[in-house]
Amino acid sequence: MQSLKSALINIRRMPYKSMAAILIISITFFVAYTVSLLMFGSQEILTFFEARPKVIAFFDIKTEDYEISEVKSDLEKLDFVEEITLISKEEALSYYQDNQDNPLLLELVTADILPASIEVAANSPEELTLIEERLNSYSQIDDVILQKDVITQLTQWTNSLRTVGLGLTIIFLVLSLLTIISIISFKVSHQRKAISILRIIGAGSGYIVTPYIYEGFIYGLLGSSFGWGLMYAGFLYLTPWLTQVLGQIITFPLTWQFFAIQYGLGTCLALFFSGFASMLAARKLIKN
Numbered sequence: 001m002q003s004l005k006s007a008l009i010n011i012r013r014m015p016y017k018s019m020a021a022i023l024i025i026s027i028t029f030f031v032a033y034t035v036s037l038l039m040f041g042s043q044e045i046l047t048f049f050e051a052r053p054k055v056i057a058f059f060d061i062k063t064e065d066y067e068i069s070e071v072k073s074d075l076e077k078l079d080f081v082e083e084i085t086l087i088s089k090e091e092a093l094s095y096y097q098d099n100q101d102n103p104l105l106l107e108l109v110t111a112d113i114l115p116a117s118i119e120v121a122a123n124s125p126e127e128l129t130l131i132e133e134r135l136n137s138y139s140q141i142d143d144v145i146l147q148k149d150v151i152t153q154l155t156q157w158t159n160s161l162r163t164v165g166l167g168l169t170i171i172f173l174v175l176s177l178l179t180i181i182s183i184i185s186f187k188v189s190h191q192r193k194a195i196s197i198l199r200i201i202g203a204g205s206g207y208i209v210t211p212y213i214y215e216g217f218i219y220g221l222l223g224s225s226f227g228w229g230l231m232y233a234g235f236l237y238l239t240p241w242l243t244q245v246l247g248q249i250i251t252f253p254l255t256w257q258f259f260a261i262q263y264g265l266g267t268c269l270a271l272f273f274s275g276f277a278s279m280l281a282a283r284k285l286i287k288n
Helices: 002-013 015-050 065-076 089-098 103-108 125-136 148-190 192-200 205-246 256-287
Strands: 054-059 081-087 117-122 141-146
Touching (some): 054 125, 065 081, 065 117, 065 125, 117 125, 125 141, 148 205, 205 256
Antiparallel strands (some): 054 117, 081 117
16 A cells, blocks of 8 residues: 555656656557457458358340249259349349439430349358359359459458557557656656665665556556547447448447456556566666
8 A cells, every 4th residue: 555655656746757658558558449449340340241151143134034043943952052142133223223323324224234143142151162163154144253352352451450450559569668667767766865765774676666566557557548438439439330331240339248358458458568667667777
């Protein structure tokens, strides 16, 4: 308790330097919490599309309805086909009209010039190639689109996001480490006479260093809390928009357990990180 009181006194004596340490830690963990949230979201999006692999094939415009039905019936016999969806020319026209704002183009485009299509879902992404080969074997099929390319791009995007996010987090952690070391070193140097007196009366290094470690803990706790609070406020503000964009992929709002685990792990890291930096700076100067 005495060490905690000493830590609070040290913070109160140099409030601006203490605020600088808390600010840089807050920014660091705001970035870290935001990155973890983005990584969770990107992984959920990737999992969503991986669980729904599809191959889209477009029929030749001259293909008759009975031929399309024959292709569908033949595909339904395959073990690796999970689901088949037919889109007729009329449905294709309706979809086109719903997504087209140019009145002139709406008048020119009719169902006769739009091809019917078929969407085939596989049991797993590995079986998409088999479906693609089977669809290409039909003479009625004019073009085949494999959505595995989309999954590959999403995977690359997710990996890039992780790399950039972790890189930014590491950079800010290093900046926080240097900031805390500099501030604690300055405070230890500023209290050199008081430390010398404690040494003379027999105080050990542990007794002298502990208040600075507690000071680091306070920086870490406040920085993690402010960073998490800022991230959470931003997430709440964006939740209506995210619900519209990703509502079918991710369930909003996210569970409180996710945020509790996120804050708990982040705060533990912040306490360890700040306490270690404070101990490192204090021990080095006191030893010298």
